[in-house]
Amino acid sequence: MKTEKQPNRILNGVGVGTRRVSGRLKFFFRGELSQPHKTNISHDGAQEWSRLQTALRKTAEKIKALYERALSSVGEDAAQIFEIHGMLLEDEDFLDALREETERGSCAEDAVEGATQRFSEMLSGLGDDYLSARAADMRDVARQLQQSLSGNESNEHDREKTPFILVADDLSPSETVMLEKSLILGFVTFRGTPNSHTAILARAMGIPALVSVGAIDPLYDGSPALLDAAEGTLTLSPTEEQTSVFADKQKKDDRIAEEHDRYLRSLMNKPAVTRGGHRMLIYANIGNVEEVDAALSNGADGIGLLRSEFLYLGTDDYPTEETLFRAYSDIAVRMQGKRTVIRTLDIGADKRIPYFGLPEEENPALGFRAIRICLAREDLFKTQLRAILRATAHGRLSIMLPMIVSVDEVRQSKRILEECMQELRRENKRFDPKPEFGIMIETPASVIMCEELASEVDFFSVGTNDLMQYTLAADRQNPALARLCEENTEPILRMIATAADAIHRFGGWIGICGELAAELHLTQRFADMQIDELSVSVPYLLGVRGKVTECR
Amino acid sequence: MKEFTYKIEDPNGMHARPAGMLATFAKQFHADIRVNAGEKSADGKRLLSLMSLGAVHGTELTFCISGDDEDTAAAALEAFCKEKMKGNTKM
Numbered sequence: 001m002k003t004e005k006q007p008n009r010i011l012n013g014v015g016v017g018t019r020r021v022s023g024r025l026k027f028f029f030r031g032e033l034s035q036p037h038k039t040n041i042s043h044d045g046a047q048e049w050s051r052l053q054t055a056l057r058k059t060a061e062k063i064k065a066l067y068e069r070a071l072s073s074v075g076e077d078a079a080q081i082f083e084i085h086g087m088l089l090e091d092e093d094f095l096d097a098l099r100e101e102t103e104r105g106s107c108a109e110d111a112v113e114g115a116t117q118r119f120s121e122m123l124s125g126l127g128d129d130y131l132s133a134r135a136a137d138m139r140d141v142a143r144q145l146q147q148s149l150s151g152n153e154s155n156e157h158d159r160e161k162t163p164f165i166l167v168a169d170d171l172s173p174s175e176t177v178m179l180e181k182s183l184i185l186g187f188v189t190f191r192g193t194p195n196s197h198t199a200i201l202a203r204a205m206g207i208p209a210l211v212s213v214g215a216i217d218p219l220y221d222g223s224p225a226l227l228d229a230a231e232g233t234l235t236l237s238p239t240e241e242q243t244s245v246f247a248d249k250q251k252k253d254d255r256i257a258e259e260h261d262r263y264l265r266s267l268m269n270k271p272a273v274t275r276g277g278h279r280m281l282i283y284a285n286i287g288n289v290e291e292v293d294a295a296l297s298n299g300a301d302g303i304g305l306l307r308s309e310f311l312y313l314g315t316d317d318y319p320t321e322e323t324l325f326r327a328y329s330d331i332a333v334r335m336q337g338k339r340t341v342i343r344t345l346d347i348g349a350d351k352r353i354p355y356f357g358l359p360e361e362e363n364p365a366l367g368f369r370a371i372r373i374c375l376a377r378e379d380l381f382k383t384q385l386r387a388i389l390r391a392t393a394h395g396r397l398s399i400m401l402p403m404i405v406s407v408d409e410v411r412q413s414k415r416i417l418e419e420c421m422q423e424l425r426r427e428n429k430r431f432d433p434k435p436e437f438g439i440m441i442e443t444p445a446s447v448i449m450c451e452e453l454a455s456e457v458d459f460f461s462v463g464t465n466d467l468m469q470y471t472l473a474a475d476r477q478n479p480a481l482a483r484l485c486e487e488n489t490e491p492i493l494r495m496i497a498t499a500a501d502a503i504h505r506f507g508g509w510i511g512i513c514g515e516l517a518a519e520l521h522l523t524q525r526f527a528d529m530q531i532d533e534l535s536v537s538v539p540y541l542l543g544v545r546g547k548v549t550e551c552r
Numbered sequence: 553m554k555e556f557t558y559k560i561e562d563p564n565g566m567h568a569r570p571a572g573m574l575a576t577f578a579k580q581f582h583a584d585i586r587v588n589a590g591e592k593s594a595d596g597k598r599l600l601s602l603m604s605l606g607a608v609h610g611t612e613l614t615f616c617i618s619g620d621d622e623d624t625a626a627a628a629l630e631a632f633c634k635e636k637m638k639g640n641t642k643m
Binding site for chain 2: 128
């Protein structure tokens with residue numbers, strides 16, 4: 001940590017969310033991994049074994065402390081990770097391997113490395129994604145053991161105990177997903193825009209962020225700062241006066257939020273019906289399994305958009321059908337009969353995954369992405385469709401195709417889905433033979449063709465973010481165009497009305513799952529169009545529900 | 553020796569958490585507890601050993617229990633599998 005005080009400065013950026021937080025800045029540098037500290041002091045087997053035993057005891061205590069802390073901060077389910085770490089540390093097979101290594105003359109550090117490698121390779125080699133991921137747990141335990149051995153208690157955990165404001169050049173969606181949520185007060189990125197997936201994720205996690213602030217001198221690492229997402233400012237090394245004004249604003253926010261929260265909670269289990277009697281389903285947009293509980297506890301009537309990319313991010317290879325099946329059925333079971341709309345793989349554009357080996361494109365937003373990849377690589381598509389179908393045996397799942405521009409794409413997808421069903425029948429696997437099937441309306445072509453498309457599917461869901469950028473010919477990642485997008489929602493609203501008329505005539509339903517769905521000044525318009533469902537990020541659920549009940 | 557089979561119902565297979573619960577439960581008995589899945593065999597009291605089975609949803613596990621308290625152990629383990637191994641949380 002820096003001790004000398006850095007000069008007071010105020011930076012401007014684009015705020016995500018409306019909260020204000022104060023805390024220390026922590027700069028995030030890619031690939032910062034500490035190597036185990038190796039020493040070659042002694043090779044006396046008995047002595048090394050006794051050093052290991054001391055280190056094992058110390059590590060067990062540390063893990064126990066981590067478990068206790070996790071229990072109070074994130075709850076029992078997640079805390080069990082540390083229970084498992086404790087068991088790994090004390091596992092007889094692991095201990096046997098350590099003893100053997102020291103008997104063979106390795107020093108304690110090498111013994112840990114050797115034994116860890118053996119078991120993490122074993123786990124990685126099982127061909128099961130969940131168990132393979134446990135190799136990382138094994139390495140985590142080993143790292144802590146190495147730390148205890150070296151006596152060099154780099155206070156990594158002490159440092160990580162205090163939540164901080166994360167500062168990075170930019171964060172990719174997968175990096176954002178991997179971050180320790182409970183430790184992040186807020187994000188600040190030098191680049192990025194409020195519409196990027198990173199910002200969307202931040203919103204879903206309910207943490208404030210400030211993007212596009214420009215570079216910050218790394219000397220500020222560890223310095224105090226005030227992040228004001230509502231006003232879009234970051235105050236570095238604040239003065240006492242700035243800090244106290246900020247604290248007053250926070251107090252006022254808290255008071256307003258509390259009152260509002262009380263009102264919204266009172267609505268939670270009531271259906272969202274306008275005064276005119278139109279019922280709207282309030283659904284959640286989620287990007288991983290963990291968000292299901294948050295959605296339900298905020299009164300979600302269902303999941304209107306499950307971004308299925310999360311299972312493909314943060315890994316080195318394609319997830320297996322089993323992995324997908326487990327995650328989908330897990331969600332289906334947790335939703336207890338409420339509908340979950342799974343959007344099939346939507347990668348490409350700003351969501352890139354290295355192992356897909358996709359070529360660099362001049363213009364990825366207009367490129368080889370989403371359904372286009374799925375139809376060109378049927379094996380990939382089939383793996384996902386089979387997993388979804390199998391999971392329909394465990395709950396109420398709907399399938400939704402992204403980026404549709406033609407009826408032909410829908411028919412091709414249906415044919416592939418039918419093939420998957422035939423395969424599953426031959427394999428005697430259970431599934432719902434008539435899963436609800438729909439498409440995203442996010443291209444102008446799909447609006448123009450909405451009659452024909454409506455005759456092919458059960459539902460539409462409007463992705464307003466993409467629909468807006470393709471209709472206005474404005475890149476939503478470009479900060480210079482943010483205002484243009486904000487001021488031109490009318491063409492989008494008229495397109496939604498057109499699509500709604502078409503699907504209603506064919507007896508289907510229509511939802512909106514883009515960011516416009518959460519814009520409260522538009523809720524009345526959506527109600528007038530007889531929109532059946534609004535799907536929003538978890539923090540907006542109650543607000544939208546409240547707004548619907550106030551509509552005519 | 554006592555023997556029984558159990559087919560894994562948990563959609564996530566025998567991941568770390570159920571394996572950990574099983575190992576902890578098995579440790580209270582004196583009897584030697586082997587858990588077999590296909591050609592692989594594990595010590596029912598050891599977490600890493602159980603995880604090395606790589607047992608997924610639908611895998612049939614055969615428990616072989618031998619020792620002075622094998623009757624009690626077999627009955628208790630069978631009940632444990634049926635009641636506690638269904639879970640929906642992966643970890």
